[in-house]
Amino acid sequence: MTNRKKNIAANLRYLRNSHGLSQEEVAEKIGVSRQSVAKWENGESLPDIIKCEALADLYQVSLNDLVRYDPEKEGLPIPPKNKHIFGVATIGERGQIVLPKEARDTLELKAGDKLVVLGDTSPSNKGIALVDSKTFLLMTGQLIDKLFEK
Numbered sequence: 561m562t563n564r565k566k567n568i569a570a571n572l573r574y575l576r577n578s579h580g581l582s583q584e585e586v587a588e589k590i591g592v593s594r595q596s597v598a599k600w601e602n603g604e605s606l607p608d609i610i611k612c613e614a615l616a617d618l619y620q621v622s623l624n625d626l627v628r629y630d631p632e633k634e635g636l637p638i639p640p641k642n643k644h645i646f647g648v649a650t651i652g653e654r655g656q657i658v659l660p661k662e663a664r665d666t667l668e669l670k671a672g673d674k675l676v677v678l679g680d681t682s683p684s685n686k687g688i689a690l691v692d693s694k695t696f697l698l699m700t701g702q703l704i705d706k707l708f709e710k
Contacts, residue, residue, distance in 0.1 A: 567630050569603035571638045574631065575619040576601070590614040616641075659690075667692075 576586055576597075583597040590611060599605040607615060616623040622641050629638045636645060646663035659669065669675075674693040680686060691699075 563630070564627070565603050565606060567632075568606060568627055569601055570631055571621075571626055571629055572597075572615065573601045574637045575615075575621065575626075578637070579619060586615075586618070589618055 576583065581589075583601070584594045587594045587597045591614075592607075592611065596605070596607070600607050612626060613623055616626045619626070620641050621629075621638055625638050625641075631637050634645070639645060644663070644666060646660040646666070649657045649659060651657055663669070675690040676693050676696040678689045678691060680688075
């Protein structure tokens with residue numbers, strides 16, 4: 561089995577299971593037989609481009625990731641559409657973080673751009689998030705406007 565075929569099969573199996581669907585339910589939703597879904601998940605055959613698009617929509621992943629994402633190489637399962645794992649950033653002695661180049665390029669971040677640092681300190685969800693300051697102001701501005709509408 562080619563690497564690409566193996567990746568597609570692994571992605572389809574993972575996505576179906578993570579969405580809690582049976583092969584029969586997937587087949588019904590995209591208009592194929594359960595046997596077709598089983599063959600795709602076993603790597604015996606590949607869905608055509610129209611079915612790939614339907615599967616990507618069903619599972620809310622990009623078409624590109626569905627057919628190209630290599631879970632073994634990445635060490636993680638296929639991500640949801642428009643969600644990315646860009647790698648690891650190490651915190652320097654003075655708290656500085658260098659964002660991976662792929663993240664800067666994909667998100668079109670440049671030197672001087674401002675990011676808002678958000679944090680969650682609850683034991684089960686401890687972490688930080690970076691949000692473009694303009695996006696953050698738009699989001700919070702709209703929230704504040706809604707609070708005062710009443």
